[in-house]
Amino acid sequence: MLSFQVVVVGSGAGGAAVARTLARAGVDVAVLEEGAPYTARDYGSTSPLEAVRLLYRNAGMTFTVGNQSVLVPVGKCVGGTTVINSGTALRAHPDAVRAWKDEFGLSEFAAHQDRLFHELERDLNVVRVRSEITGENTRVFRRGSETLGWRGGPLTRMERGCRGAGRCYLGCPNDAKQSMNVSFIPEAVASGARLFTGCRARRILVKNGRAVGVQTDGPVFFAHAVVVCAGALFTPRLVGTALKHPMLGRNLQLHPAARVIGEFDRDIRGWNEVPQAYHVDEFLEEGISIEGVFLPPALAGASIERFDRVAMIGYRILERARGRVFGFPRSFPFVFYWLHRDDVRLFQRATTLAAEILFAAGAKKVRTSVHPFEEIESLRGLRSTSVGAADLELSAYHAQGTCRMADSPERGVVDPSGETWQIKNLYVADASIMPATPRHNPQLSIMAFGVHVAENILKRLRKEVANTPH
Amino acid sequence: MKATLLALLDTLLERRDPRTVERVERLLEASSRAVRFGFHVSLLIFDWTAFFFFGFERFSTLPLKVRRRYVRLWTRTGLAPMRHLFLALRTVALSAFFDEREHERAVGYRC
Numbered sequence: 001m002l003s004f005q006v007v008v009v010g011s012g013a014g015g016a017a018v019a020r021t022l023a024r025a026g027v028d029v030a031v032l033e034e035g036a037p038y039t040a041r042d043y044g045s046t047s048p049l050e051a052v053r054l055l056y057r058n059a060g061m062t063f064t065v066g067n068q069s070v071l072v073p074v075g076k077c078v079g080g081t082t083v084i085n086s087g088t089a090l091r092a093h094p095d096a097v098r099a100w101k102d103e104f105g106l107s108e109f110a111a112h113q114d115r116l117f118h119e120l121e122r123d124l125n126v127v128r129v130r131s132e133i134t135g136e137n138t139r140v141f142r143r144g145s146e147t148l149g150w151r152g153g154p155l156t157r158m159e160r161g162c163r164g165a166g167r168c169y170l171g172c173p174n175d176a177k178q179s180m181n182v183s184f185i186p187e188a189v190a191s192g193a194r195l196f197t198g199c200r201a202r203r204i205l206v207k208n209g210r211a212v213g214v215q216t217d218g219p220v221f222f223a224h225a226v227v228v229c230a231g232a233l234f235t236p237r238l239v240g241t242a243l244k245h246p247m248l249g250r251n252l253q254l255h256p257a258a259r260v261i262g263e264f265d266r267d268i269r270g271w272n273e274v275p276q277a278y279h280v281d282e283f284l285e286e287g288i289s290i291e292g293v294f295l296p297p298a299l300a301g302a303s304i305e306r307f308d309r310v311a312m313i314g315y316r317i318l319e320r321a322r323g324r325v326f327g328f329p330r331s332f333p334f335v336f337y338w339l340h341r342d343d344v345r346l347f348q349r350a351t352t353l354a355a356e357i358l359f360a361a362g363a364k365k366v367r368t369s370v371h372p373f374e375e376i377e378s379l380r381g382l383r384s385t386s387v388g389a390a391d392l393e394l395s396a397y398h399a400q401g402t403c404r405m406a407d408s409p410e411r412g413v414v415d416p417s418g419e420t421w422q423i424k425n426l427y428v429a430d431a432s433i434m435p436a437t438p439r440h441n442p443q444l445s446i447m448a449f450g451v452h453v454a455e456n457i458l459k460r461l462r463k464e465v466a467n468t469p470h
Numbered sequence: 471m472k473a474t475l476l477a478l479l480d481t482l483l484e485r486r487d488p489r490t491v492e493r494v495e496r497l498l499e500a501s502s503r504a505v506r507f508g509f510h511v512s513l514l515i516f517d518w519t520a521f522f523f524f525g526f527e528r529f530s531t532l533p534l535k536v537r538r539r540y541v542r543l544w545t546r547t548g549l550a551p552m553r554h555l556f557l558a559l560r561t562v563a564l565s566a567f568f569d570e571r572e573h574e575r576a577v578g579y580r581c
Contacts, residue, residue, distance in 0.1 A: 047569045048565075049569040052497070053496065058505060059497045059498070059500040271579065296568070296574065297568035297579050298569040303482060303564055307577040308577075308578035309578070372546065390550030390553075391550070
């Protein structure tokens with residue numbers, strides 16, 4: 001029988017932050033991770049598709065269903081999606097924090113968020129991208145946006161000793177990107193946490209209205225408290241084995257995204273640098289974020305004759321649409337997502353802006369993800385012709401909101417401390433609890449929520465110990 | 471699957487590489503049953519639709535010039551599901567093809 005004080009399901013941004021905080025405070029913690037403990041030795045020099053096969057759930061082929069099929073790649077390995085993201089680390093936008101506090105009653109989190117972010121930035125070495133690890137792909141982006149007079153600047157990332165290997169999405173070959181598998185998880189284990197990999201959680205065990213453990217494909221893990229950090233697509237199903245709530249699985253936001261590829265008549269050689277080093281935030285108020293990207297030929301989604309002469313830019317929108325995750329037992333969740341027509345218009349505008357940057361920087365031709373403008377030599381058609389949702393080729397990397405936190409049991413699945421309203425000692429601490437988008441890349445916000453929930457669990461545990469008669 | 475994938479690559483790139491099929495199979499092995507099933511069905515639909523519109527021949531047996539016309543149809547159609555089906559097949563085929571270091575180098579990547 002395996003018994004711990006706290007069992008954490010998932011080792012991504014949320015789960016790792018919870019496990020580290022609790023383990024460092026002396027709590028007996030088990031971390032259950034469905035994926036394997038891959039290291040840079042496994043993925044550092046493999047081909048792109050082999051890295052995808054190892055690190056991504058379903059070999060990267062996870063989709064939504066609706067008026068558009070959005071590709072939503074998620075990680076399945078120790079460290080979760082932090083292993084395959086760009087490493088960009090940004091605090092939640094002040095408007096987002098305000099919304100969390102004013103609309104959802106998360107005053108305690110709002111009061112501590114500055115400290116939480118500060119400590120995370122310190123512990124994960126969040127730094128501005130250094131110019132020596134950027135290259136021509138970034139310079140093209142910068143030059144184009146400066147020519148247009150658009151506000152932007154270098155991004156901040158969590159890294160130590162980044163050499164600009166350009167493989168962020170395939171796992172950092174140098175362990176420079178501070179993904180959870182090289183940072184918080186080893187720290188948690190060094191503080192006494194036990195990590196169980198290849199361990200898929202099936203059901204939360206509940207007795208007399210309290211969570212008492214987790215049934216996995218293998219052993220049962222008993223615990224005083226259970227923290228679910230399986231990600232916005234999987235948490236609803238697991239939590240749904242313990243309770244029913246009308247908000248569970250709803251309010252899914254994705255930040256749908258795409259890339260544009262500019263073809264130049266000179267060398268760019270964009271692979272020898274940080275792919276996501278620069279961003280334009282001129283249009284953030286509109287809901288458009290434009291950030292750098294550079295993908296290898298196997299992942300670029302286009303057949304290009306001179307890959308040494310292309311530059312790429314990525315972009316995403318804050319959508320009006322809200323999707324829904326249905327958790328069917330023993331299968332991949334069914335994710336329904338219907339893009340609003342305002343989202344389509346916004347996306348078309350975002351595509352036009354990103355393409356404009358490349359043209360301003362001297363691109364002769366730009367490839368987009370919008371039909372029928374897959375290859376364009378000017379913006380005329382893209383600007384003047386309306387397209388539909390089915391004309392867009394979308395992906396998304398920021399699934400969130402499906403188990404939202406709020407100050408009332410009607411509006412939230414979990415309370416402001418992270419505990420579910422209905423089941424005692426069952427907590428959630430991943431992207432699913434964010435009731436509104438942080439607007440920026442969410443991983444730092446997810447970790448901040450993770451630490452916040454862990455600190456509340458600690459307070460509860462200490463109180464229970466103090467109240468226990470000796 | 472092999473014949474259709476190779477014919478598709480030949481149409482898009484005028485290259486055939488049997489290693490591509492192996493890479494596709496390896497990728498699909500790591501995906502869910504639903505994705506594997508969906509991919510195979512999509513490939514079948516793509517291959518056999520030509521039979522009814524292009525002289526009772528499957529895509530994989532058509533001459534290159536006719537295959538190019540057929541692919542253009544799928545790329546430009548106003549029917550979004552048809553376009554998406556082709557896009558998915560093309561993306562997987564190209565991804566597997568360019569996953570070979572030799573093909574990356576041939577387009578100037580990391581060389």
